């Protein structure tokens with residue numbers, strides 16, 4: 001089976017600083033890949049490269065077989081919830097999603113229907129016609145995930161999707177991500193600092209440190225390879241060793 005997402009020595013430099021250093025990995029349909037790493041490890045830069053917001057300084061990647069040399073085509077196949085998304089407060093959730101559907105070329109009716117369906121999928125059907133200004137943070141995050149799904153992407157990127165949410169809000173996002181991966185068959189890549197979230201949700205993990213891949217595999221593989229009992233301990237062992 002061809003990977004949906006593949007990176008080969010993907011690199012991003014800012015002057016002398018290497019934010020992402022020869023990153024290679026692949027992910028297949030239905031996988032949920034957790035990007036882990038301490039602050040500054042390169043998680044956000046990786047997501048920005050793979051969604052074509054940034055241009056690599058080295059290496060290549062592909063999404064659903066489309067090479068990184070065709071960024072416009074990649075953009076049609078990816079969805080992203082950025083680290084801190086802004087929303088038009090005066091619009092309703094439905095208007096917001098319909099607008100994005102139109103941007104991706106749906107006609108008014110199809111875009112309206114897509115908006116309706118997605119709002120249902122993320123548990124916002126009853127708030128479809130209220131202004132985003134009245135949405136809680138958790139609701140906005142779910143709206144952001146719906147927006148990222150408007151173009152039915154092959155790869156969905158979520159940058160710290162549960163940041164700042166209470167435990168119930170976090171659990172709701174995790175259930176939603178699991179549902180999306182199962183229903184759509186998309187590869188989901190999410191960055192997080194919450195290790196128990198990764199243990200509960202991710203089929204694979206990629207641990208980054210100073211822009212390099214320290215380890216990759218299933219959460220169980222990574223835990224075992226680090227000689228730890230829990231992923232959290234494995235993470236500390238690896239990033240601690242690498243830093244020391």
Ligand SMILES: Nc1ncnc2c1ncn2[C@@H]1O[C@H](COP(=O)(O)OP(=O)(O)OP(=O)(O)O)[C@@H](O)[C@H]1O
Nearest residue numbers: 014017018019037038039040041042043044045046
């Ligand atoms: N525009 C930029 N100019 C210069 N350096 C940058 C820029 N963006 C990121 N960096 C550097 O690249 C490295 C990786 O940053 P990145 O934001 O990708 O890390 P991260 O793993 O997402 O961190 P966090 O967990 O804090 O969000 C850091 O050293 C950061 O300072």
